[in-house]
Amino acid sequence: MSQRELESQGRTRLCDFIRENQPHILAEWEQEVRACASPQGLSRPRLLDHLPEMLDKVAALVETIHTGEHETLDQLPERHALERLEVGYDLEQVAHEYALLRACVLRRYEAHAEQVGVGELAVMLREVRCFNQMFDEAVSAAVSCYARTRERTLVALDRLSEAALGTEDLDTFLPRLLRIILECTGSVDAVTLLLREGDMLWERAAVGIAEGAACGFHLKVGEGFAGLIASERRPLEVRSAATDPLVKSPTLRARGTRALYGVPLLHEDEVIGVAHMGSLTAFEFSNEDKLLFRTMVSRATGLIVQAQLATRERQAREESERVLARIRAQEVRTARLQEVTDALSRVLTTDEAARVVVEKTVRALGAAGGSMGLLSPDGRYFEMRVNTDYPEEVTRHWVRFPADAPVMFSQAVRTRAPVLYETREAFLADYPQWAEDPAMQHYNAFATLPLLVEGRALGALGLSFHERHTFSKEERDYLLVLAGQCAQALERGRLYDAEQQARAESQLALARLNLLMNTAPVGLGFWDTEMRYVRLSERLAEMNGLPVAEHLGRRVREVLPELAPTLEPLFRRVLETGQSLVDMEVTGETPSTPGVLHHWLVSYYPIRDVDGTNLGIGGVVVEITERKRAEEELRRAAEFRERFLGIVSHDLRNPLNAILLSANALIRAEGIPERQMKSIQRITTSAERMSRMIADLLDFTRGRLGGGIPVTPRPTHLSPLCRHVVDELEAGHPGRQLRLKAKGELQGEWDPDRLAQALGNLGANALDYSPEDTPVEFVLQQEEEEVRIDVHNQGPPIPPELLPHVFEPFRRGSEESTRQPSSGLGLGLYISQQIVQAHGGTLTVRSTDTEGTTFTVRLPRKSTPSRGSG
Structure with a gap:
C-alpha cells in the first residue's frame, strides 16, 4: 500500500513516522536515559552520538517493505557501542539504551495508530516486525562489538600494565x-x-x-x-x-x-x-x-x-646522591691535597717533589700510571723525571724526547691548558700515529697537565687510566690546583738544586783554583783594592821567600818592602785604568836572599764582579833570573863568534888578494904550458870563490853587529843595472836562458853596487834551483812611489814548512831541489834581504806547483843612506 493510500485511511507509515517524529523520539529517549546514573556527565551531542543517524537508517530499512530496496545499518550499532565503551558504559547499559529507544518509537507510533486508526493491519504488522528485526540486529551488533572490543581492550590494558611494572x-x-x-x-x-x-x-x-x-x-x-x-x-x-x-x-x-x-x-x-x-x-x-x-x-x-x-x-635522587658523592669526593680530594701539600713541604730537591706529586696523584685519581717530564734548560727536550706503574717496554723509549714530539706533553705545554681524553677513541682521533702502539691496548683514558710558574712552563704531568674516565668539573679543578702546587714545589726544588749545584760548583772551582795555583809552574796571586794579599800560590810564596800564611791579609809594602816602590805604581795603574799590564820585567831583591838580584816577568790584570765592580788585582809572576843569565851568556858568545868571523874574514882578504894577483900575473905570462895553465885557472876560480865567501861573511858580520849592511844611494836607472846583472849571470851560466822585461819609470836613488849584488844573488839562486831547460825571468815595473822587481823560475816549489825560514843565514835548499851542488855558505838570500831593507824596501817570496817560485823586491824611489860602517 502506498503512502497516499495510507494517508487516505489516516495512518502514517512507520518509516515516515520515525522521520517526522525523530526530534520528539530522541527528546523522550534522552529524558528516560538521563534518569539512569550512567550518562549524567555526558553532553547532549555526546549522549545522542550516532542515534539520529541510526533512526534514519532504521526508517530506511522499514521502508524497504514498501520499496523492495536493500539497506543496512552500516556498522552504526558497532560505532555507537564503541563510543559507549570509550565513555565507560557496560554491556547492560548499552542494551538498555537500545531498549528504551525501541520503546519510545513504538509507544509514540501506538498512540498515533489509536488516534487515526490502524488501517490495513497486515501492513502495519510487517512494518513493526521489520522495525523490531532491525533493532534486534542493532542490539546484537552493538553487543557483539562491545564485547569483542572490551575483551581486546582489557587484554591490551593488562599487557600495558604488565609492561609498566618494574621499569622507570x-x-x-x-x-x-x-x-x-x-x-x-x-x-x-x-x-x-x-x-x-x-x-x-x-x-x-x-x-x-x-x-x-x-x-x-x-x-x-x-x-x-x-x-x-x-x-x-x-x-x-x-x-x-x-x-x-x-x-x-x-x-x-x-x-x-x-x-x-x-x-x-x-x-x-x-x-x-x-x-x-x-x-x-x-x-x-x-x-x-x-x-x-x-x-x-x-x-x-x-x-x-x-x-x-x-x-x-x-x-633527583641520583642528583642528590651525586652531590653527596661529590661532597665526599671533594672531602677526600681535599684530604689528599692536604696530604700532597704536607709531603711537598718536606721535600727539597726537584726529583723528590716530582716523585711525591706523581705517586700521590696516581693514588688520588685511581690512575693506572703517571709520569712527569721537565723541560731541559734550553726548552728543546723533555727529560722524564718520574714514571710509576708503567711497564718497562713503555718507559724505556721516553727517557728524553723532543719538546715538539707529537705527544700530549707537547700539547699541554704549548697550549698552557690541561689536555684530557676520556676515551681511547678520542685520543686516537687526535693522535692516529699511536693506533698501532701495543701500549695503547692497556689504557682507555688520558690526562696531561702543564706545570706552570708565573706563566712559564716547567714541564708536564701525565696520567693514564685502564678504564674510560669522565673528568668532572670538580676533578678538573682538583687537577689544576694539584698542578699548581706541583709546579711551585718543582720551582722550589729547582732553586734548591741550583743553590746546591752552585755551592758544589763554587767549592769545586775553589778546589780547582787551589790545585791550579799550587801546581802551576808560575806564581799566581790575588790582591784586593788596598793591595793586600787575598790568595797566592805556593810558587809565588817561594819566589818571595816567605810562607803563604805570612802573605795573607798583608799589604805588598809589608811583605816586600824592597820591591814595593816598583810594584805599587803598577798596581795603582791597573786599579785606576782598569787595563792589564802584560809581560813587564821587574828586577829586585827578596827578603829571603838580600843582596841577590832577581828578575821576574809579571802580568797584572783587574778583577771585576759580574756588575763591573772592581774587586782587586790578579797577577802572574814568572821568575826569569836563570833565563836572563843564560841569555846574557848566549849574547856574549854570539857576539864573540860574529866578531871573530869578521876579524878572520878581514884578515884573510890580504893573502887571498896576493894569491889572485899572482895567479892573474901567471895567466898573462908567456911560455907557460897548457897543463900548468889549467892549474893556475883552477887556483884563480877557487880564490874568487873564497873571495865571495869572505865578502858574504863580512856582509853578514856587518848586518849582525854593525847595524845593517851600509848602502850609498845615488841616482840610478834600474833597467841598465839589471841588464848588467843578467849579462854576468849568462856569462857564468852558458846555455841557460835569462829574460829581462822592463816597463814604466824605473829611475831612483839606490846604491847600484849593493843592488846589483842583491839581484845577482837572487838570479844565481833561481838558476841553481830550476831545470836547465827553463828560463829565469827578471820583470821590472813601476808601482806608484815604488819600483818592483820579480825574479821568477819554474823549478820545484819551496816546501811550505821552509818558506818562513828562507831568508835566515846559513840556510840552503835541499839537494834534491837543486841541479848542482851549492857553492855558497847559505848567506845569499839573507844578504839580499839585508841590502833591500837597507834601502827601505821589502823582499818576499811565493812558491807553488803551478806558478813556480817568485822573489819580489819592492824599493822606494829614494833611499836613506845606511849609518852602518864599511
Whole structure:
C-alpha cells in the first residue's frame, strides 16, 4: 500500500513516522536515559552520538517493505557501542539504551495508530516486525562489538600494565608500550610516540616500519600532522600519509604509509605528547582499532606520566646522591691535597717533589700510571723525571724526547691548558700515529697537565687510566690546583738544586783554583783594592821567600818592602785604568836572599764582579833570573863568534888578494904550458870563490853587529843595472836562458853596487834551483812611489814548512831541489834581504806547483843612506 493510500485511511507509515517524529523520539529517549546514573556527565551531542543517524537508517530499512530496496545499518550499532565503551558504559547499559529507544518509537507510533486508526493491519504488522528485526540486529551488533572490543581492550590494558611494572626508564619503557599497541591493533605497521618539550615535539620511540629510522625527528606544536593534533587537542586521520603535505616525517613518507591516525596524550588537560599509528595497506582504520588505540594511548599516557615522575624522582635522587658523592669526593680530594701539600713541604730537591706529586696523584685519581717530564734548560727536550706503574717496554723509549714530539706533553705545554681524553677513541682521533702502539691496548683514558710558574712552563704531568674516565668539573679543578702546587714545589726544588749545584760548583772551582795555583809552574796571586794579599800560590810564596800564611791579609809594602816602590805604581795603574799590564820585567831583591838580584816577568790584570765592580788585582809572576843569565851568556858568545868571523874574514882578504894577483900575473905570462895553465885557472876560480865567501861573511858580520849592511844611494836607472846583472849571470851560466822585461819609470836613488849584488844573488839562486831547460825571468815595473822587481823560475816549489825560514843565514835548499851542488855558505838570500831593507824596501817570496817560485823586491824611489860602517 502506498503512502497516499495510507494517508487516505489516516495512518502514517512507520518509516515516515520515525522521520517526522525523530526530534520528539530522541527528546523522550534522552529524558528516560538521563534518569539512569550512567550518562549524567555526558553532553547532549555526546549522549545522542550516532542515534539520529541510526533512526534514519532504521526508517530506511522499514521502508524497504514498501520499496523492495536493500539497506543496512552500516556498522552504526558497532560505532555507537564503541563510543559507549570509550565513555565507560557496560554491556547492560548499552542494551538498555537500545531498549528504551525501541520503546519510545513504538509507544509514540501506538498512540498515533489509536488516534487515526490502524488501517490495513497486515501492513502495519510487517512494518513493526521489520522495525523490531532491525533493532534486534542493532542490539546484537552493538553487543557483539562491545564485547569483542572490551575483551581486546582489557587484554591490551593488562599487557600495558604488565609492561609498566618494574621499569622507570622511559627509553626502555616506551618501546615496550608501543610494541604492545602495535601487536594489539589490526593492520597497523608502525606506531610512533612524540613527547612535548616546551613548544617542540620530539620523537622518543617508534616501532614497526619506523623503528630507529627517524631518530631525532622533531617539529613545533601546530606544525605538521602531529603538531596539529597537539595544538587542536583532538584525534586526526589522513588516508595517504606518504603524499599528504600535512605529514612531515621523512620515514612515514619514504615507507609509503597510507592510513595514519593520531591522538593527543592528555594529562590533566595538558598535552604531553602525540601518538600515531600507520598502515602500509589500509587507507583507513576500523572504528574498533581507533577506539582501542585511543584507549591504549589514554592508559599509556598515565603510565608515561608515572614513568616521567619516577624518572624525575630517580634523577633527583641520583642528583642528590651525586652531590653527596661529590661532597665526599671533594672531602677526600681535599684530604689528599692536604696530604700532597704536607709531603711537598718536606721535600727539597726537584726529583723528590716530582716523585711525591706523581705517586700521590696516581693514588688520588685511581690512575693506572703517571709520569712527569721537565723541560731541559734550553726548552728543546723533555727529560722524564718520574714514571710509576708503567711497564718497562713503555718507559724505556721516553727517557728524553723532543719538546715538539707529537705527544700530549707537547700539547699541554704549548697550549698552557690541561689536555684530557676520556676515551681511547678520542685520543686516537687526535693522535692516529699511536693506533698501532701495543701500549695503547692497556689504557682507555688520558690526562696531561702543564706545570706552570708565573706563566712559564716547567714541564708536564701525565696520567693514564685502564678504564674510560669522565673528568668532572670538580676533578678538573682538583687537577689544576694539584698542578699548581706541583709546579711551585718543582720551582722550589729547582732553586734548591741550583743553590746546591752552585755551592758544589763554587767549592769545586775553589778546589780547582787551589790545585791550579799550587801546581802551576808560575806564581799566581790575588790582591784586593788596598793591595793586600787575598790568595797566592805556593810558587809565588817561594819566589818571595816567605810562607803563604805570612802573605795573607798583608799589604805588598809589608811583605816586600824592597820591591814595593816598583810594584805599587803598577798596581795603582791597573786599579785606576782598569787595563792589564802584560809581560813587564821587574828586577829586585827578596827578603829571603838580600843582596841577590832577581828578575821576574809579571802580568797584572783587574778583577771585576759580574756588575763591573772592581774587586782587586790578579797577577802572574814568572821568575826569569836563570833565563836572563843564560841569555846574557848566549849574547856574549854570539857576539864573540860574529866578531871573530869578521876579524878572520878581514884578515884573510890580504893573502887571498896576493894569491889572485899572482895567479892573474901567471895567466898573462908567456911560455907557460897548457897543463900548468889549467892549474893556475883552477887556483884563480877557487880564490874568487873564497873571495865571495869572505865578502858574504863580512856582509853578514856587518848586518849582525854593525847595524845593517851600509848602502850609498845615488841616482840610478834600474833597467841598465839589471841588464848588467843578467849579462854576468849568462856569462857564468852558458846555455841557460835569462829574460829581462822592463816597463814604466824605473829611475831612483839606490846604491847600484849593493843592488846589483842583491839581484845577482837572487838570479844565481833561481838558476841553481830550476831545470836547465827553463828560463829565469827578471820583470821590472813601476808601482806608484815604488819600483818592483820579480825574479821568477819554474823549478820545484819551496816546501811550505821552509818558506818562513828562507831568508835566515846559513840556510840552503835541499839537494834534491837543486841541479848542482851549492857553492855558497847559505848567506845569499839573507844578504839580499839585508841590502833591500837597507834601502827601505821589502823582499818576499811565493812558491807553488803551478806558478813556480817568485822573489819580489819592492824599493822606494829614494833611499836613506845606511849609518852602518864599511
